[in-house]
Amino acid sequence: MDLERLKDIPLFLVRDQPFMSTFLLVLGALSVARIVYQTLSVLLQIFVLPGKNVKQFGANRGAWAVVTGASDGIGKEFAFQLAKAGFNVLLVARNKVLLQATASDIAKKYPGVSTETHSIDFAKGDEAAYQGLAMVLNDRDIGVLVNNVGKSHAMPAYLVDTPKEEMIDIVAINVNATLRVTYAVLPGMVERKRGLILNIGSFAGGLPSPMLATYSGTKAFLATFTSALAEEVKSHNIIVEHVNTYFVVSKLSKIRKSSALIPQPGPYVRSVLSKIGLACGAGYSGRPGTSTPYWSHALLDYAMTLIGLPSVFISYTHGLHKSIRKRALKKQEREAKRQ
Ligand SMILES: NC(=O)c1ccc[n+]([C@@H]2O[C@H](COP(=O)([O-])OP(=O)(O)OC[C@H]3O[C@@H](n4cnc5c(N)ncnc54)[C@H](OP(=O)(O)O)[C@@H]3O)[C@@H](O)[C@H]2O)c1
Numbered sequence: 001m002d003l004e005r006l007k008d009i010p011l012f013l014v015r016d017q018p019f020m021s022t023f024l025l026v027l028g029a030l031s032v033a034r035i036v037y038q039t040l041s042v043l044l045q046i047f048v049l050p051g052k053n054v055k056q057f058g059a060n061r062g063a064w065a066v067v068t069g070a071s072d073g074i075g076k077e078f079a080f081q082l083a084k085a086g087f088n089v090l091l092v093a094r095n096k097v098l099l100q101a102t103a104s105d106i107a108k109k110y111p112g113v114s115t116e117t118h119s120i121d122f123a124k125g126d127e128a129a130y131q132g133l134a135m136v137l138n139d140r141d142i143g144v145l146v147n148n149v150g151k152s153h154a155m156p157a158y159l160v161d162t163p164k165e166e167m168i169d170i171v172a173i174n175v176n177a178t179l180r181v182t183y184a185v186l187p188g189m190v191e192r193k194r195g196l197i198l199n200i201g202s203f204a205g206g207l208p209s210p211m212l213a214t215y216s217g218t219k220a221f222l223a224t225f226t227s228a229l230a231e232e233v234k235s236h237n238i239i240v241e242h243v244n245t246y247f248v249v250s251k252l253s254k255i256r257k258s259s260a261l262i263p264q265p266g267p268y269v270r271s272v273l274s275k276i277g278l279a280c281g282a283g284y285s286g287r288p289g290t291s292t293p294y295w296s297h298a299l300l301d302y303a304m305t306l307i308g309l310p311s312v313f314i315s316y317t318h319g320l321h322k323s324i325r326k327r328a329l330k331k332q333e334r335e336a337k338r339q
Pocket residue numbers: 068069070071072073074075076092093094095096098120121122123124148149150151152173200201202203245246247248249250251252253
């Protein structure tokens with residue numbers, strides 16, 4: 001500001017009206033205090049406070065954990081860590097061989113737990129297949145459900161350039177599978193008055209992501225669905241949590257090397273299971289039922305909440321995705337020439 005113009009500030013407001021100056025001072029102090037309080041509470045949740053113990057959902061008492069997309073990546077890690085906690089595990093995905101291999105690795109490592117597998121292709125949305133899965137789920141004491149299965153775009157693309165099948169599959173897998181599996185599992189949890197449902201979401205759900213519009217929209221669905229359902233069932237002692245996730249090393253992310261911001265599935269899943277019921281980085285984001293538990297994802301989420309300005313982040317993401325698409329198309333061209 002031009003120093004000369006400071007003279008124009010109506011100083012009489014401060015000098016002649018002590019009430020006004022005190023009011024402004026208190027308002028400023030309250031705003032600073034609020035930010036300090038929020039930041040301390042977020043840091044405490046991320047680094048100090050323990051979440052609810054996952055074992056309270058029936059571990060070592062015969063309860064099952066059901067994990068969708070359990071043959072690889074994050075889902076496979078959930079299956080291992082829930083078995084370690086003392087749950088029997090039901091692994092759900094398409095590839096029977098991978099499912100069996102994962103189940104027998106779990107059985108070898110944790111001989112005290114039972115494992116079962118169920119093969120289903122959620123992209124097909126086949127009614128008979130869903131009924132088959134419901135029969136496997138019914139009459140089983142399910143303590144934990146991890147709606148982990150997910151599909152993203154093969155590469156960033158504008159909606160008009162997105163293959164129709166890809167668009168349809170993403171909705172079938174990310175939205176319909178979560179709804180149908182939850183719908184099959186929930187009545188039993190209500191009856192037993194105990195349950196934990198984790199819906200694995202993405203930053204792309206909170207921050208609209210151009211060129212991944214379908215994926216982004218389906219992950220936003222998970223956040224809203226979780227908030228609504230969590231309120232519906234909390235009186236039945238059931239926790240429903242939307243787990244907000246930045247990048248994790250996996251086939252889906254196409255990232256092979258971990259870093260501070262991009263963990264391996266192991267530490268990522270450990271953070272989820274150790275922070276149940278704590279919002280961590282999603283605190284104060286206006287998304288009840290959402291948790292961002294992994295420490296660096298949590299700090300990023302909280303920083304984005306503090307900064308605000310979503311349109312700046314959306315535009316940045318758009319630019320990033322344009323360049324990722326360019327590189328992906330070039331790689332495709334090179335590979336086509338090689339063949
Ligand atoms: N990795 C990340 O950076 C990241 C970031 C944000 C959110 N997430 C979310 O985390 C979740 C897990 O992702 P991930 O990275 O672990 O993925 P991933 O490594 O690609 O694993 C996906 C799992 O889902 C199964 N699956 C895929 N399509 C299926 C279908 N049509 N029907 C049944 N099962 C199917 C796969 O097994 P089969 O091939 O045998 O079926 C596999 O077990 C997803 O919801 C994803 O959106 C991941």
